[in-house]
Amino acid sequence: MDKATVIIMMVVIVTLPIIMTPVLMYVCRFSDRLRNGLAVLTAATTFILTLMLYPFIRDGGVIQQSIFEILPDLEISIHLDILSFSLAALSSFVWLLCAIYSIDYMAKEHACSRYYPVLIFTLGACQGIFFAGDLFSLFVFFELMSIIAYILIIHEQTEEALKAGYKYLVMTIIGGLALFFGVIIIFEIGGTVSLGVGVIVSESSMLGLVAFICFLIGFGMKAGMFPLHVWLPDAHPVAPSPASALLSGIMLKTGAYGLFRVFFHVFSVDLLRSSGWNVILAVLAVITILLGSAVALTQSDIKRRLAYSSISQLGYILLGLSILNFNAITGATFHIFSHAFMKSTLFLAAGAIIWKTGIRNVNEMKGLGRLMPVTMGCFSLAALAMIGIPPLNGFLSKWTLALGALDAGLPGYVLVLLISSLLNALYYLPIIIPAFFEHPEGEENSHEGDDEKHEVQFKIKEATPLMLSAIAILALCTIIFGLTPNNIVFSLSRLTAQYLLGGGSF
Amino acid sequence: MFYILILFLLIFALFLRFIVGVELRSILTIYLLGLIVYFFSFAVAEMPTFGNPHNPAFNEVPERYLEAGPSETGAINIISSVITDYRAFDTLGEATVLFVAIAAVVATLKSHRD
């Protein structure tokens, strides 16, 4: 594939969903089925187009192309390398599944004519973030996605949702301003904000540190990093489940992605190591991991628990990033994938449970495994992966992260990972064990001494096949990409780490 | 350097008119105005003396008005020649001010009449 084709494809990938948004809004007037089909089709097209970039990436291709000059020396440009590709492919994949899931899930909901266009628009903005060729475009798409995602969060329009949404919006704007500040400082120091020039800042300076902290605030806010995570546990539970899955699975990762870019394309790795700025991130990441896990324990609402779990999992990625060696970066990148699969599965499964039974409290989930075996099975699989049980992908990423920590001579981090895994076990197992091994509430009285009756009551109330298929595919991914380290995702992660640490070459 | 002070006093005086209570306000305003007058008096003392032919204001501008005025404009009344010929645009502005003043008064009175 030549360069021009790739550039055109990238532009199409970003603009197609954005162009489809008004089309969807228009189509809504005529037919719901057409709208749903079109939304899924758009997501699928985006996914396939993204996958078609793979041969180019496999050959080690990197593209940096300016599209439109918005100000002198400041342009909207696109950049493609292995990191962009990995995340773009991942996000469009999860988006496709969530769109499929939404068809049935949202059928009972109000205001679908708002939901689908926004869902597809955020996909475009998200791909835009991953393909952004300079910090300014990154910032533009980042803001675009964050602001529009607000509509997804407050979809229910309840008092609670509006409050959470307002918190989210204020935090987003603070983060956006911090990013703006950071981008401006980088522009001032380097005269450019392009990601294609290798490294922009390679000397330690006060201004550089300010910019670094601004980026930490801006992207860390999105990634749910410790002092800035406050919006996350409120915002994720109130959104419709497919939207929560996307928020947790993909949109949080845009923050992590931004930090990857900042670490490797804006500041030089040597500068970060010598000045010790990465320690700031490491400390915050450790706090994030422990705090997220610990607070998750105390939550009884399943979606809230999952949201706190997201915070701690994002901590892993940031921790891996702060260690700055090959294994740690591999682990961090791989964990982006793992967490996307695991957390999307969990949120979608939780959504299916809520949709079918209305149960949100984890203590009421006894015996649910009998009612919804597939959903609960997938849920358990993903939860086990979260804990880090060996054949699943969560184990692989934690293992690699731990290796990285040991390589860097920081065994303390391994301890943090272990504690967090233990905490994960403590809050996931009490959901899945009673779900399979206890009887549903309300049945307990009646089944005393009457075993046959119990058999009668064992009836399956599963969600619809479309929803189940989305959940199952994601759950399968947690196994497929965890069984051996010789899977495509893991090798992509290794290549990414190699590319990033090698300073732009494989 | 202390002339920046004048500026701040002026600004402060205006500001006070709207934030402080009435009695305090009038007293403070008088003090402030006194201060402003005091500082202005330095500027007045420094002004070029009135009617001195070496003043900067007596340069080629009034010279031409006085000498070439009648021949260039045909008016022996120099004031007329300045306001309606040399600087006629200002006079057009003044005529517009009159027009606008009437328009403002008529419009305001008409709309508030009933």
Added chain:
Amino acid sequence: MESAGHQPVLIIVLLLISAFIAPLLYRRWRFLSGAVVLAALTGSFITALLLLSKSGASSSLSYHLGNWPPPWGIELIIDPLRVYMLLVVTGVSLWIFIYALGDLKHELHNDVIGWYYSLYAVLVASMSAITLTNDLFNLFVLMEICAITACAIITIKDQRECLEAGFKYLIMSAMGTGCFLLGVAMIYMVTGYLNYSFIQSELSLALTDYPLNIFTAAALFIVAFGTKAALFPLHVWLPDAHAAAPSPSSAMLSGLVIKIYAFALFMIFYRVFPRSLLDTIPLNEIILWLGAMGVMFGSIYAMLQTDLKKMLAYSSISQIAFIFMGIGLDQPLALTGGLYHIMVHAFTKSTLFMSAGAIIYSTGVRRISDLGGIGKVLPLPLFAFTIGSASMIGLPGTGGLISKWYLALGTLETGRILFLLVILASSLLNAIYYMPIVINAFMSGEEFKEKVKIVPLSMQVTLAAGMILVVISGIFSRQVIIFFEQALTSLY
């Protein structure tokens, strides 16, 4: 300098003539009166566009009124920055006028609409002349016209608070004009000239002989323009005046009138005062600090308001202070930001006032807390409001980001991060008071209960145009910025 043809003066005269005949026509043919002013506004906008193509980005042309060369007669100058400002003035006023054609019928008595058209045309003429003139006394005369007309388009509305607000405005701005006249007299006394360029070369000599007079004049100028442009502690007249006025007047006053004085101050600083004067006394520093305070306090006051138009008025105080910060930083990038903000804010605030006007027109609701769910019944005005708020906050894709970007670069270039923080903090505050309105209007799930009138077509068209302008100023800004870069090189 070559001659400029008659376009610059034709812009002014065309508007004046249309203003003079509009009230006469209004007695017989109501429709014609508006059409004449509309035609004059369109004509002046087109003429301004012609001037732009004529002058280009670096040359400057001069027009001698009455064929008298500069120190004797009055001179109009057409340089890139003035042409830019002229375009903003004529373009935005044309746009607001089309809106006014629809809105005025319900805001004003039928008898006075003709007078309103006339006043409006004179206001635009005086503002165009203020941008073009190169003569201090002429500037004074034009400021007088501008002050009276601006006041009249407030008091023309049949409400008591309009009279009060207009009176307050008249007093304050008469005082400003008085200060200005005193300053002009002092400058004339020590230099003997009224023409900007002649004063500039003469002032550096006079600075040694009459420093106190010149300093006092500078202080008076700052007070004069500060009052008129609502620089922070002198802003007290603005909120009442802008909130009480009919909506097209509010859009005009907030969008253009206060900016024209900021532009005039900019001209005084860089075209009248020599560099040595600015180096001797830190006038820029004063403007910068007052601007920074205005940015913060304007936003904070705006947060406390319950009336929609009053909130917008306070927000204007903070936005005009951005322009003053651009002047105060005294640095090409910051000036670029400040000057660009003149245009951006003209578009944005006019759009916001227009949408507020449309809301009041069709529902009569002014209180912010009563706007829940209004987005469903008035989608277009509220959508325009949303875009305008986004630009106020400085979200990407709107003009607000571009001007903030350049202002921020300017603060970094001069190494004053404190002011960058001020800019960011104000953006955040803007978000805090604009966002809830938008959210409440679209997302709250409440039903809007009041009766709703249909918004006239001319208002809908102008609102849509406003949204497009705000977005265009955020995306296709490159040419304008390059234009500024070339134009500002002449200042340094």
Added chain:
Amino acid sequence: MMDDQIVRITSRLVAPFIQLYGIYIILHGHLSPGGGFSGGAIFGASLVLIALSFNLEAGIKQISHQTASVLESGGALGFALTGLVAIAFGGNYLANRSAGFPLGEAGQFFSSGAILVITVFVGIKVASTITTLFYNIIEKEEPLGNHKQTD
């Protein structure tokens, strides 16, 4: 308004002279001290005098609202158009000699080209301004019977 025989008769007698004096001041603006502003003010004062000593109707008989506002606009319009005439003659806006207005001999009545025209227009403008302003403010106090308020 003022019900006094002496005042009425005196002002009726004096008014034409005041008006004549005003016209003289206007027309001789380029020759002697005075001009459009002062002459117009004098002329306007005579109309104010009549309205004051008799009543508003009498004043309006002299110069009606309609006429006043036509003169109002016409004065300013004439001024602006005189400037445009200069452009038509090839000078800059408001040019006098250089646009080819005949200057005549300095000191003669028909001298100084456009200055005379402009002075006359300014005089008309100022006179009508003063009367209109006066009428409008008075009308607020004392609504009129026979005069239609809104035209």
